Amino acid sequence: MTNLTLPSVLAFDRKLEPSDAIMHSGKWVNIEDSTQWQEIELFDRRNRAVKSNFKQEVLDNEEELQKQIAEANLAWGDDAALAHDNDTLKISFSLRIVGGLDQPSVCNKVEFERCYRETISEYTDSSLEELAKRYAYNIANGRFLWRNRVGAQDAKVFVTHSSLSSPLEFNAYDFPLNKTTSDDTSIKVLAQLIKAGLAGNENTLLTINAYVKLGEGQRVWPSQEMVLNSPKGEKSRHLFNLNGQAAIHCEKIGNALRTIDDWYPDAMAPIAIEAYGSVTQRGVAYRSSKNDFKTLLLKWLNNGSVSNEDKHFVAAMVIRGGVFGEGES
Template sequence: MATKNTDSLKTASVLAFERKLDPSDAIFSAGNWADRANHAAWLPVDVREKSVRGTISNRLKTGGKDMDPAKLDAEIEKPNLQRVDVATLPPTADTLQARFTLRVLGGAGAPSACNSSAYLNKLLAAVKSYADTAGFGELARRYASNLANARFLWRNRVGAEMVEVQIRHLQDGAAAKTWVFNALNLSLRHFDAPAADATALAELAQVIEQGLAGKKFVLLEVSAFARVGAGQEVFPSQELILDKGSSTAGLKSKTLYTVGDTREKRGVAAMHSQKIGNALRTVDTWYPTEDDFGQSAPIAVEPYGSVTSEGKAYRQPKVKKDFYSLLDAWVLKDQAPEAEQQHYVMANLIRGGVFGESGKD
């Protein structure tokens, strides 16, 4: 929540932004590396159920004075029976294809809802100043790099022998331009392009920049091929099951995300669009750190720099480098952040969200 300020201008209580990088779900299919250009050779990756008999391996509570050692021994000797979803390549296919589309929408920084005309005018002035001086080139370059390096494959990228990304700029349903990248040649820790890919990345970044600036409609089709080995397991998104009912008996301990006809018993393995979007906006290297090892590894753009896998927020309000502190200083107090933090603020507006200030104490 934004901090209240004593100036006459206040943050709008209704302030919302639509995301400007709009990916679809990524659909998984299987084939062979040599058939990357033959779309008819690729078949959907099914999700099936597997029942396994495992062992008890979690840490047990042993500090209770009433804990009977005999009962503890009996507990860890029990089998751990599980029902899980699994997705694998067939024995005749060695490569995973993940395919999705990405719309790059114009009007970056302009809210979709704002109930204060005074605040809206100041905000749009700040956005215009950013577009005229810094521009969207730096953010577009980083978004383009995250497409080319296949960061969106997540665990499927790890351990792959080869990874190729094909990106097509679609116009009137046809590819106006196609770029092909060897994803493993591009780093996940920085955005410096290898010499062999510099021209293609610059072209892709320019298209994304034009889309964010509203100069043209941009629709990209992205196909990533990861050669992981015949029959190997692949990793679509895992569903978060919040309502498990009154009993967990007989329920699956892992449910994978699928798309397709709901009448079918088996859907096609897929990755959530939210997970794709998280990978694409992993461009924040400007957050404060406690060490001094050069450029920080990128994290996803979030208002507080939250990284749930680490249980840490890198942009805490007390440091005044969080999104709300920077935005308030920029719009309400005419204190423009340094250029790097302006990129961060704009990346949050491109991310989208509801950022109004509540009138409640």
């Protein structure tokens, strides 16, 4: 058979669909009382700061440097914090898990789609549990809390599903961020729920509530909005909110859940599933053109030698979703 090549148009719908996460303020002792939590509203913070970032031509001109150092750096932006008599942050979101891994949303090459469906269906039947366990682990460890997880006194995550008589409860710090799996019984239960959704056996909807004991009045960290070319003198930091309530973007939640790739070469810690293993905060792509998504997908479909780890990566990319036709990146 002639080797398959990528279609000019190929796309997959996302299979993990988190909602935006909303933030509440309350007390650790009231974790089990949902009526005792108040919305966290954004407020303006204005500071007279100092300048510490200069162009090289300014650094080379002592007179100009001294002039600019003397000028105040007026900072104006959104901020968010717990109420001063509250010590705990609550973050809530839902997660919809969608099946149909074997069905591209768009594919304009019939033979490619036929082979893809056969290959991914076989994977779904035999190997999906590994990915489900990793997604479950990232719910249990509260990775989706991001900076709100750092240095807390305590952190708990509760997961509810219609089939459960009581929520699954996790102590987030029992599950280190530099690992991806655990033999914990509750994680195994959660993984089975996720697997059932990904396999298309049921329409899985999870509700996640996380509680982080930060300390009374402590600052919290919603998502930051990207604002291009903010005029001088205007607000420079805009935080995400839903009707004024501090919140975290669904994309940021999704990035945390898919931080399961420790299959890349010389892996030190898991990174988010991306076609080339890109980590923009570090300016590094950990997957070269030899072990990127498109290369491994074609190799697998053409019956090349592909490790189980690489198959997991390819399937996780399908779950991530995106446009991957020939020439697309």
